[in-house]
Amino acid sequence: MLVLTATGDAFAQCLSSVNPVGGSNNLLVLEKNSLRTIAFFRYNYGNRYYEGTKPSEFDLIKSASYSYGGIVAAYGVTNSITLETELGYYFNKTQVYNMEPAYTLSGNGFSSAVVSARAGLVKDNARRFFISSSMGAKIPFATRPQSCDGVELPLDLQTTTGATGLVWQAFVVKEQPVSGTRWFLTERIEVNARNRNGYRQGSSAFTSFFYSKHLMFSWLKGDWTLIMQLRNELRGRDQTDDGWRESTGSTLVYLSPQINHFIKEQWNVSLVADIPVWQHFTGTQLAMKYGFSLNVSRDFSPKREAGN
Amino acid sequence: MKKLAILLGIIFSLVACGSNNDDEYGDPDQPLVFVSLTADNDTISPGETTKIVAVATGYRLAFTWTKSAGIITGSGNQVFYTVPPCDVGRNRITCKVTDGNYVSESKDIYIVGE
Numbered sequence: 001m002l003v004l005t006a007t008g009d010a011f012a013q014c015l016s017s018v019n020p021v022g023g024s025n026n027l028l029v030l031e032k033n034s035l036r037t038i039a040f041f042r043y044n045y046g047n048r049y050y051e052g053t054k055p056s057e058f059d060l061i062k063s064a065s066y067s068y069g070g071i072v073a074a075y076g077v078t079n080s081i082t083l084e085t086e087l088g089y090y091f092n093k094t095q096v097y098n099m100e101p102a103y104t105l106s107g108n109g110f111s112s113a114v115v116s117a118r119a120g121l122v123k124d125n126a127r128r129f130f131i132s133s134s135m136g137a138k139i140p141f142a143t144r145p146q147s148c149d150g151v152e153l154p155l156d157l158q159t160t161t162g163a164t165g166l167v168w169q170a171f172v173v174k175e176q177p178v179s180g181t182r183w184f185l186t187e188r189i190e191v192n193a194r195n196r197n198g199y200r201q202g203s204s205a206f207t208s209f210f211y212s213k214h215l216m217f218s219w220l221k222g223d224w225t226l227i228m229q230l231r232n233e234l235r236g237r238d239q240t241d242d243g244w245r246e247s248t249g250s251t252l253v254y255l256s257p258q259i260n261h262f263i264k265e266q267w268n269v270s271l272v273a274d275i276p277v278w279q280h281f282t283g284t285q286l287a288m289k290y291g292f293s294l295n296v297s298r299d300f301s302p303k304r305e306a307g308n
Numbered sequence: 309m310k311k312l313a314i315l316l317g318i319i320f321s322l323v324a325c326g327s328n329n330d331d332e333y334g335d336p337d338q339p340l341v342f343v344s345l346t347a348d349n350d351t352i353s354p355g356e357t358t359k360i361v362a363v364a365t366g367y368r369l370a371f372t373w374t375k376s377a378g379i380i381t382g383s384g385n386q387v388f389y390t391v392p393p394c395d396v397g398r399n400r401i402t403c404k405v406t407d408g409n410y411v412s413e414s415k416d417i418y419i420v421g422e
Contacts, residue, residue, distance in 0.1 A: 156392075
């Protein structure tokens with residue numbers, strides 16, 4: 001099953017570059033020599049500024065959006081240690097301005113990669129209770145800002161801040177096989193260093209609570225699972241050499257329904273929607289209106305491959 | 309032989325076109341002089357825009373713009389600068405002019421968003 005800890009650009013922080021980890025997260029460690037590959041596409045759109053929790057009349061940006069494709073690869077080094085890497089590419093990151101005449105700026109390119117190691121901390125098969133945790137490094141693909149027609153793009157349209165960082169994640173899973181349900185709790189914390197221009201993106205913490213139900217209806221063909229995710233995203237304020245950056249930092253709550261289809265016991269296809277249910281911004285910021293992700297994953301297990 | 313003559317003809321045409329373009333851009337020996345970098349307003353509110361103009365003389369000039377914060381729209385020697393709410397404060401805008409001989413010169417201007 002794919003479970004998405006779909007963080008990402010929420011258009012908060014003036015749309016700065018948070019890695020859209022739309023990909024699916026393996027919740028647990030993989031078996032030794034197993035390989036998991038995940039490909040995902042993510043789209044986000046926003047067209048309204050908020051001040052605090054209320055919509056604002058400020059309208060500098062008419063609309064903003066991004067399309068992002070990424071891959072996640074995980075390999076079981078041992079039965080309790082899994083190495084993972086996430087990387088992705090912004091096909092476009094666009095802002096349409098309320099100017100006369102209308103003006104659009106757009107950037108594209110690689111975001112930052114995350115390389116991490118995951119350890120299984122608790123594995124209680126009898127009670128179907130599991131905990132794993134990972135620690136990783138964020139590595140930018142570029143350290144110089146991107147320009148278009150000789151003009152440096154705004155920070156919000158850069159595909160990476162050009163800074164390194166640390167990413168810590170934890171996953172708690174409780175399964176109830178009889179009822180076909182699962183509960184998950186995931187946590188992802190990102191701490192960023194300063195880039196070469198002295199800019200430091202605020203730290204962020206994403207907490208997701210998932211409930212999944214295996215759909216078993218006589219009229220439904222195939223293996224389907226419905227997942228409901230409630231996610232809280234805390235984003236700290238950004239800093240520059242001059243101090244705190246205004247209108248950065250936010251607390252956001254999303255509801256993310258997800259439908260998952262397992263095909264031929266090999267392919268996992270998943271569609272996720274991101275719907276903001278509560279948003280609080282420091283100052284005036286552009287908010288995300290909606291987002292969605294399409295994810296495909298496949299596991300390559302040595303046993304299965306041998307069996308085939 | 310005929311093909312070679314055609315090829316030489318094409319190359320000659322291209323070189324000739326290049327020479328014409330050079331003429332349009334002026335004298336390659338003309339020195340780069342970055343005269344001024346000015347803005348209509350040095351203080352703007354979030355969402356407001358001000359025009360920034362770079363005046364320079366020289367051979368085949370190219371203008372590149374960078375900033376410490378904010379949004380630059382347009383290109384060439386005249387751009388527009390806007391401060392979003394997250395970039396209020398004193399922001400530096402840098403214009404670098406490079407001529408066809410790869411000689412460059414830069415100037416800064418500061419605009420306050422408040």
